[in-house]
Structure formats: C-alpha cells, structure tokens
Amino acid sequence: MQxxxxxxxxxxxxxxxxxxxxxxxxxxxxYNGSSGMSFTTGLLLGQLSVVLLVxxxxxxxxxxxxxxxxxxxxxxxxxxxxxxxxxxxxLPSTTTILxxxxxxxxxxxxxxxxxxxxxxxxxxxQYRDDSKVNNRLIKALAExxxxxxxxxxxxxxxxxxxxxxxxxxVLSRARIRPADQPAGSVRAEIDIDFNDQIMLGIETSVLIxxxxxxxxxxxxxxxxxxxxxxxTITMQFNTIDGQQHISISTLPDFDLExxxxxxxxxxxxxxxxxxxxxxxxxxLRGFFIDKCVYPNGRDIAMPTFWAKRDIYxxxxxxxxxxxxx
Numbered sequence: 001m002q003x004x005x006x007x008x009x010x011x012x013x014x015x016x017x018x019x020x021x022x023x024x025x026x027x028x029x030x031y032n033g034s035s036g037m038s039f040t041t042g043l044l045l046g047q048l049s050v051v052l053l054v055x056x057x058x059x060x061x062x063x064x065x066x067x068x069x070x071x072x073x074x075x076x077x078x079x080x081x082x083x084x085x086x087x088x089x090x091l092p093s094t095t096t097i098l099x100x101x102x103x104x105x106x107x108x109x110x111x112x113x114x115x116x117x118x119x120x121x122x123x124x125x126q127y128r129d130d131s132k133v134n135n136r137l138i139k140a141l142a143e144x145x146x147x148x149x150x151x152x153x154x155x156x157x158x159x160x161x162x163x164x165x166x167x168x169x170v171l172s173r174a175r176i177r178p179a180d181q182p183a184g185s186v187r188a189e190i191d192i193d194f195n196d197q198i199m200l201g202i203e204t205s206v207l208i209x210x211x212x213x214x215x216x217x218x219x220x221x222x223x224x225x226x227x228x229x230x231x232t233i234t235m236q237f238n239t240i241d242g243q244q245h246i247s248i249s250t251l252p253d254f255d256l257e258x259x260x261x262x263x264x265x266x267x268x269x270x271x272x273x274x275x276x277x278x279x280x281x282x283x284l285r286g287f288f289i290d291k292c293v294y295p296n297g298r299d300i301a302m303p304t305f306w307a308k309r310d311i312y313x314x315x316x317x318x319x320x321x322x323x324x325x
Contacts, residue, residue, distance in 0.1 A: 249297025
C-alpha cells in the first residue's frame with residue numbers, strides 16, 4: 001500500500017509510515033494463520049491416510065472371511081520341511097533319565113525318609129481315629145468276611161476285637177537300584193521297620209456237613225496279631241497292556257511274625273492248640289508270599305489325563321460310523 005503525502009509536512013509523513021507498518025503487520029498475521037492452518041490440516045490428513053492403509057492391509061492380508069471356511073495352509077512354498085509327528089512318542093531311556101537327574105545307582109548314598117515317615121504317621125493316626133467312629137471299620141470287616149468268599153463249611157463270622165496299634169512304621173534307606181526285569185530298568189527300594197501289635201479277634205464255627213449238611217458245629221474263637229514286620233519294599237514302573245503301572249512288592253528276605261490265640265470247643269474248650277497256630281501262621285505267610293513277595297506284587301494303574309478325552313473320541317468315532325452306515 002502506497003500513501004502519497006505532500007512535501008514539507010512531517011506530520012503526514014510519520015502518519016503514513018505508521019499506516020504502512022500496521023498494514024504489513026496485518027498481512028504477516030494473515031499469512032501466519034493461513035500457513036498454520038494448512039500445516040495442521042495436512043498433518044491430520046496424513047495420519048488418517050496411514051491408519052486407513054494399515055487397516056486395509058490387515059484386513060486383506062491377514063484376515064479371512066469366515067463365511068467361506070478355513071483354507072488349508074502349507075509351508076512348502078518356503079522350502080521348509082516339517083516332519084510328520086510320530087503316532088506314539090518314545091519315552092527317554094533309563095540311562096538318559098539317570099544322567100539328567102545326576103543319580104548313580106551304584107555309588108549314590110541311600111536317603112533318609114524321615115519326612116515321609118512323619119507324614120505317613122499323621123495319615124495313619126487320622127485313619128485310626130476315623131475307624132473308631134460308630135465302629136465303622138469293624139462293620140466293614142464283618143461284611144467283607146461274610147461275603148461271597150466265605151466257604152460253606154464256615155459259619156457266620158463275628159468280629160469281636162480290633163486294635164490297629166499305637167506305633168508307626170519307620171521308613172529308611174531309600175535308594176534306586178537296577179531291576180531284574182525288564183533289562184535296563186530301575187526300581188526304588190525302601191526299608192520298613194514296624195514293631196507293634198495289630199490285633200483282630202473273630203468268633204465263628206466250623207460246620208460239619210456229613211452225612212448231611214450242618215449236622216454239627218465246632219465253635220472257634222481266634223485272635224490274630226501282627227507283631228513284627230521288617231522288609232525291603234520295591235517300587236517299579238512297568239507297562240502292562242499299553243498302560244503305565246507301578247508295581248509294589250517285597251523282597252524275599254522279609255521278617256514277618258504273627259501271634260495266634262485260639263479257643264476251640266463248646267463245653268470242653270481247647271486253648272492255643274499248637275497245630276492250629278502252625279496251620280494259621282503258615283496259611284497267612286503263604287498268602288502274603290503269593291500276593292506281595294517278589295516277583296509277585298500289586299500292580300496299580302497310573303492315572304492318565306487323557307482317559308476321558310480318549311473315551312469321548314472313541315464314542316464320537318463310533319457315532320460317526322453308525323451315521324454313515
């Protein structure tokens with residue numbers, strides 16, 4: 001903007017300069033405002049375009065339309081070979097397990113099991129206390145003794161006495177040793193020492209069934225006691241019918257002592273007949289050897305986490321086959 005001022009008039013000259021400064025300041029302010037507005041608008045548009053580009057790439061490159069199902073994918077285009085998973089993964093060998101656990105079956109010092117002895121004693125004490133409630137253990141034993149396993153020449157059995165003792169078994173010298181079979185396997189060996197008196201008293205009668213059934217009966221009263229038990233218990237994992245079991249048995253060098261008190265007869269009573277004591281003791285030892293002494297023992301199936309899933313899969317497969325037929 002140019003202002004013409006007559007010569008010789010200083011006042012008008014100063015006034016014209018003032019108007020020029022005001023006009024240039026207004027033009028600079030308008031320019032700065034328009035440039036700031038354009039910068040903000042450009043920044044917002046740029047950010048918006050980047051966000052839209054990311055959304056479009058994510059949708060068309062990573063996501064799929066669920067209406068058309070899932071397409072099979074393969075890594076063959078990348079040249080990566082993926083081996084097929086085995087049907088049944090093999091277990092690590094015993095040697096591998098011993099190496100990774102730093103255990104030498106020949107030189108490792110036997111371990112004390114004081115902590116397990118204390119825990120087992122607490123559990124036994126609780127079971128002893130629970131068995132006294134309403135004589136539940138006596139009733140359970142009476143039902144078991146009078147069940148289907150009772151021979152026909154034995155009359156009704158009545159439990160007269162039951163004492164589970166007051167002391168507790170002591171476990172010691174736990175160690176891992178090579179097992180006899182299968183080759184290359186190991187087993188855990190634990191020494192047990194139990195000195196107490198577990199007592200069971202019963203009354204029954206021996207029936208005479210000849211020449212006719214129940215022609216006579218011989219009353220019998222017995223008190224059986226377990227006085228001492230010292231042995232080495234072994235525990236070993238075995239595979240039976242494709243399932244893992246833990247086999248528990250006792251080594252043959254065990255010490256098991258029984259106490260037998262007997263009373264026979266009705267009017268005339270015979271007390272502690274030696275033949276009866278020897279017969280009952282030999283039968284009890286033979287039963288224990290047949291059921292618990294190595295190579296015999298008790299096989300306990302290990303629980304599996306996949307049992308319900310396998311049963312469900314088999315039921316689903318059978319249902320699908322039935323529908324197809």
